[in-house]
Amino acid sequence: MTAATRRPTRIAALNARRCENTDTELFYGDKEDEQKEARTECRRCPRVVSCLRGALAEEAWGVYQWGVHGGLTADQRNALRAAALLGERPDLVQARSLVRSRFRYVLEDGIRDNAPLQVLAARISAEWMPVSVLTVRVAVWWLNGEGSLVRTKTPGDTRGIRDRVLDDFVPVMLRLRASGARQRDVAAYLGAKLSMIASILSMLEQEQRDAVTAEQAVAA
Numbered sequence: 001m002t003a004a005t006r007r008p009t010r011i012a013a014l015n016a017r018r019c020e021n022t023d024t025e026l027f028y029g030d031k032e033d034e035q036k037e038a039r040t041e042c043r044r045c046p047r048v049v050s051c052l053r054g055a056l057a058e059e060a061w062g063v064y065q066w067g068v069h070g071g072l073t074a075d076q077r078n079a080l081r082a083a084a085l086l087g088e089r090p091d092l093v094q095a096r097s098l099v100r101s102r103f104r105y106v107l108e109d110g111i112r113d114n115a116p117l118q119v120l121a122a123r124i125s126a127e128w129m130p131v132s133v134l135t136v137r138v139a140v141w142w143l144n145g146e147g148s149l150v151r152t153k154t155p156g157d158t159r160g161i162r163d164r165v166l167d168d169f170v171p172v173m174l175r176l177r178a179s180g181a182r183q184r185d186v187a188a189y190l191g192a193k194l195s196m197i198a199s200i201l202s203m204l205e206q207e208q209r210d211a212v213t214a215e216q217a218v219a220a
């Protein structure tokens with residue numbers, strides 16, 4: 001084989017999708033350890049950025065999504081769609097560089113210490129260049145971290161998770177709902193349990209209906 005014929009083969013091998021040579025079922029498993037294994041394959045895949053972009057572009061709201069694509073689960077991809085409703089978009093190329101640079105260790109330490117995403121973004125921005133919380137969130141997901149907006153808390157914060165959601169996230173939850181997000185999309189965006197978010201949203205939306213009814217009664 002000449003160098004001329006060897007070169008394209010090597011390039012093709014370097015660019016090959018990891019899932020081409022892996023059990024496809026792994027990418028559609030519903031067990032957490034299967035999803036983690038698939039996501040680890042994605043993290044090593046040269047196509048991870050374009051694959052995730054493609055999945056986000058092709059999957060539509062309201063359609064049942066499943067499987068791991070671009071290193072993220074269906075819920076994590078839903079979280080990114082919900083973020084887009086708020087005008088937030090991750091820089092996927094920057095997220096990729098975070099997991100391949102020395103910042104990978106900053107992120108892994110943060111995952112181990114359960115550090116809030118905002119703290120990780122601030123650390124990286126101070127040392128390197130400005131990076132958004134959402135970009136850090138994608139990098140944390142690619143490293144198999146939880147990347148929840150509500151499950152981590154800053155030291156000294158003694159509030160329970162429901163109180164923190166009610167204190168800190170009501171405006172964003174209502175904005176998402178007003179933009180067409182389903183309850184499960186809001187839960188995915190926050191990284192919280194659907195049952196808790198559904199119960200809080202039902203309460204908030206009932207309060208809104210009651211307020212409208214009271215205004216109409218006053219106006220009548």
Ligand code: SF4
Nearest residue numbers: 017019042045048051
């Ligand atoms: S990033 Fe996409 S192409 Fe690569 S292994 Fe994962 S699912 Fe396959």
